[in-house]
Amino acid sequence: MLEVKNLQKSYEKDRPALTDISFDIKPGTFVAIIGPSGAGKTTILRSLNQLIKDDDGQILLDGDDIRTANKTQLRKFRRQIGMVFQNYNLVERLTVIENVLHGRLGYKSTLAGVFGRYTQEEKEEAMSLLKKVGLENFALKRCSELSGGQKQRVGIARSLIQHPKVILCDEPIASLDPASAQNVMELLKDLTEEYNLICIANLHQINMAKKYADQIIGIRKGKLVFDESSDLLSEDILRTLYDQDITEELE
Amino acid sequence: MMQSPTKYLAHKGWHQTAVIAIIGGIYVFGSWALDFNNLNGLIAVPKAFAWLGINFKPTANSMTYLPRIWQKLIQTVLLAISSTVVAAFVAIFVALLGSKVTGVNAFVQTIVRGIASFFRNIPLVAWSMILLFAFKQSDFTGFLALLLMSVGYLIRAFMEIIEDEASETMLALKATGASYFQVIFQAVLPQILPSILSWILYMIENNVRDATLVGILTGTGIGFIFDIYYKSFRFDAAGMTVLAIIIVVIALETISNQIRRVIL
Numbered sequence: 046m047l048e049v050k051n052l053q054k055s056y057e058k059d060r061p062a063l064t065d066i067s068f069d070i071k072p073g074t075f076v077a078i079i080g081p082s083g084a085g086k087t088t089i090l091r092s093l094n095q096l097i098k099d100d101d102g103q104i105l106l107d108g109d110d111i112r113t114a115n116k117t118q119l120r121k122f123r124r125q126i127g128m129v130f131q132n133y134n135l136v137e138r139l140t141v142i143e144n145v146l147h148g149r150l151g152y153k154s155t156l157a158g159v160f161g162r163y164t165q166e167e168k169e170e171a172m173s174l175l176k177k178v179g180l181e182n183f184a185l186k187r188c189s190e191l192s193g194g195q196k197q198r199v200g201i202a203r204s205l206i207q208h209p210k211v212i213l214c215d216e217p218i219a220s221l222d223p224a225s226a227q228n229v230m231e232l233l234k235d236l237t238e239e240y241n242l243i244c245i246a247n248l249h250q251i252n253m254a255k256k257y258a259d260q261i262i263g264i265r266k267g268k269l270v271f272d273e274s275s276d277l278l279s280e281d282i283l284r285t286l287y288d289q290d291i292t293e294e295l296e
Numbered sequence: 297m298m299q300s301p302t303k304y305l306a307h308k309g310w311h312q313t314a315v316i317a318i319i320g321g322i323y324v325f326g327s328w329a330l331d332f333n334n335l336n337g338l339i340a341v342p343k344a345f346a347w348l349g350i351n352f353k354p355t356a357n358s359m360t361y362l363p364r365i366w367q368k369l370i371q372t373v374l375l376a377i378s379s380t381v382v383a384a385f386v387a388i389f390v391a392l393l394g395s396k397v398t399g400v401n402a403f404v405q406t407i408v409r410g411i412a413s414f415f416r417n418i419p420l421v422a423w424s425m426i427l428l429f430a431f432k433q434s435d436f437t438g439f440l441a442l443l444l445m446s447v448g449y450l451i452r453a454f455m456e457i458i459e460d461e462a463s464e465t466m467l468a469l470k471a472t473g474a475s476y477f478q479v480i481f482q483a484v485l486p487q488i489l490p491s492i493l494s495w496i497l498y499m500i501e502n503n504v505r506d507a508t509l510v511g512i513l514t515g516t517g518i519g520f521i522f523d524i525y526y527k528s529f530r531f532d533a534a535g536m537t538v539l540a541i542i543i544v545v546i547a548l549e550t551i552s553n554q555i556r557r558v559i560l
């Protein structure tokens with residue numbers, strides 16, 4: 046269970062980027078965060094694993110507050126929270142399997158991690174996860190040789206090997222063609238069910254959010270304006286969310 | 297402020313004309329101030345080359361100098377390589393401390409930038425002169441002069457490489473719960489390696505050229521014997537030396553271009 050309570054953040058004085066954001070997410074739920082550009086979606090997502098230090102509030106993962114964790118505790122929190130990026134953020138020069146194994150670093154001693162010493166089980170798990178995302182034949186390829194959709198699936202495998210409770214995706218399909226985008230969304234949805242994950246994705250495509258998400262959170266100017274099951278997302282709400290008619294996009 | 301495109305472009309055209317006029321003005325003023333006669337200057341260029349061609353042309357006789365030139369040249373190339381490699385090690389460490397993405401804090405970043413720019417902006421000749429006082433005429437003086445200047449350049453270059461190429465992967469690994477050193481060794485260093493090597497190769501080429509100049513001052517290497525030949529009017533041998541330097545520099549450039557093609 047992920048509980049966010051009264052989250053606040055401002056980058057500059059008197060210009061709040063987030064005001065009083067609260068929501069709960071149960072395991073096994075695929076959540077889409079939608080809202081106009083600059084609304085604060087990335088800020089929320091990065092607060093959840095404390096890549097951004099927010100100003101006030103609570104972020105409880107199964108009852109423990111991430112915000113008050115010290116350095117060691119934060120490392121332990123972060124390894125339970127996978128992250129998937131718009132630009133994949135892989136080490137392009139390394140092989141696919143090395144990139145997947147990076148997801149284990151949070152569990153390793155500093156020295157073992159620095160020299161990239163992984164156990165046999167870890168390597169086998171990396172292979173089986175690559176199979177799961179459909180890249181078993183690419184394990185030894187350099188990431189720079191992959192397509193965008195394939196890179197994103199490497200990113201997903203990297204987050205899965207963390208054995209996460211939560212996966213955060215910041216615009217995971219914004220750089221992908223429509224077919225790869227569908228493919229990645231379907232994968233995320235299936236994985237959420239299979240591993241009973243909390244999967245949170247920032248999306249600009251409302252039709253994708255409606256199609257795949259169980260729960261939708263709408264953010265506008267740093268405030269939460271909608272937090273319901275995705276079939277309750279109406280045109281009215283979209284109009285207030287985006288300040289305009291975007292009904293065409295729904296169809 | 298809104299402008300129409302035509303107005304904007306006309307404005308831009310005017311700007312360019314103004315810039316060219318200013319540059320031309322500076323040139324004219326400079327010629328006048330330095331008492332430099334343009335026409336005579338132009339005529340002097342072929343003359344100078346002709347003089348060079350006649351006097352510096354290596355003869356069959358100059359071949360006898362070749363072993364000695366060769367030996368000094370190797371010495372100089374080794375000096376350039378060793379100073380660059382040591383500089384690269386120092387620079388990568390300092391750049392990690394000072395870059396915006398891997399750095400310690402804003403204070404250290406400012407200090408590192410300051411140090412890098414200090415080493416970079418003191419001309420090589422000045423470094424050599426300063427170091428000559430402390431270390432006399434020796435290979436070590438040349439080594440140190442090249443090292444200090446290379447460190448200045450490489451710190452700056454490496455910091456920019458880290459900031460441009462490593463920030464995204466760094467963020468991803470930080471988010472997995474990896475520790476600082478794990479992130480550096482698993483993400484930052486592998487990611488930036490090709491660009492770093494490319495810079496090191498460039499710096500070696502550059503330092504071979506500079507080592508020649510430094511050698512004249514510190515009395516070592518190829519620069520030293522060029523100086524001796526030149527001052528004792530053995531122009532053919534001096535020409536031979538220059539030719540050897542050119543060949544080695546071109547060879548080095550070719551080799552490093554090959555290496556670059558493989559690693560990038």
Ligand SMILES: Nc1ncnc2c1ncn2[C@@H]1O[C@H](COP(=O)(O)OP(=O)(O)OP(=O)(O)O)[C@@H](O)[C@H]1O
Nearest residue numbers: 056057062080081082083084085086087088089247
């Ligand atoms: N590092 C920063 N420094 C200052 N202001 C920032 C910073 N990052 C974000 N902001 C501001 O905070 C607000 C929210 O930004 P955020 O990146 O969270 O929006 P977003 O919803 O993710 O937008 P997009 O859909 O364009 O990605 C914006 O007004 C933005 O200008």
Ligand SMILES: [Mg+2]
Nearest residue numbers: 086087088247
């Ligand atoms: Mg964003």
